[in-house]
Amino acid sequence: MSEKHLKNELRRQALAVRDAMSAEERIEASLQVDAIGASEIAVEPGMIVSGFWPIRSEVDIRPLMFSLREKGARLCLPAVVDRTKIVFRELVRGVPMVDTGFGTAGPGPDAQILDPDLMLVPLAAFDRAGHRIGYGAGHYDRAIARLHEKGIEPHLIGVAFDVQEVERVPNQGHDVALAAILTERGLRAMPETGDE
Template identity: 65%
Template sequence: MDRHRGKGEGEIDKATLRRRALDARDGLSEETRIEKSMAIADHGAGQLTFEAGTIVAGFMPIRSEPDPRPLMASLAERGARLCLPVVLDSTTIVFRELIRGATLVPTGFGTLGPDADAAVVHPGLMLVPLAAFDRNGHRIGYGAGHYDRAIARQVAEGIHPRLVGIAFDLQEIDAVPTEPHDHPLDCVLTETGLRAFATDAFHDTR
């Protein structure tokens, strides 16, 4: 697999690394993305562990992202409660519960989510979209910092969600430049399976 260089290998910044990873992802055909998304769902169904009733944050795919909806449906069948992120303003997202038949409305960044009547919840497991990731579980998001702030708010309240990156293998890079506010992933789920990092308490899922 071709990998891009991170800090320490030419001092390439996050914006450049993000663009390269997204360009590679954008190069996948729609048919290939569908096939890889289904493989992600199959691996996640067999390898992600959680207790029944756990609130799982998914997301609605935009642009060339993996489609997590087949995985979300599988997790719901196993007893997960689902929720989706909703952008409240330029700095804040909350998670609203997703129930069968819920009304979905535009919720920022070209995606959809439950309307204001839905309950705001705190996920115990988060499926995290990303632009790039490295072998240590560091991720590059899309630049707005919404997920980092949402995770930080939960941690401040004593809630430590398990963070599962959702990506294609070609989004892996050698090294992500890190900052103090970054929250590393516990594991990443791609079309070739689930990889746990040092932060993940569920080491049997590797």
């Protein structure tokens, strides 16, 4: 099986397990993610943190984002532009939310574009080495590559439910390893190299 087909199968399996969680399980786990993240993720006043509005059965990190705002973070959310590119628009209190692509919502095109210092990254599956499988479009990989081209090295924290862990994610050259994974069981730092 090719790496692409293996990734597709791992994505399908991990999302099926996530989808099988009851609404109550997802709510409880999301609240635990908020409590752990709010306690263990260090932010400095003015630090730019990108999050995401949950889609389908994703972990709901909105409480965590607002906890980080209380610690002084500036928040932003991804918006898909030109079908292939993510920009990060500032999320401020009271801003109207619009469709920002890929089934999610965020601030409209008038919002300020920010470059995140810390990214809370959605994912379909992850492994113990910090490799992730996204939803298949490559939006985050390209967004992170663009930040690297600008000399910005955001701290990458994948956020998921613990049931989304798989034994091994095939790692391709363009894939960027996460610095940490946050689930309802804790914040786990990943190996420095991202390889096992």
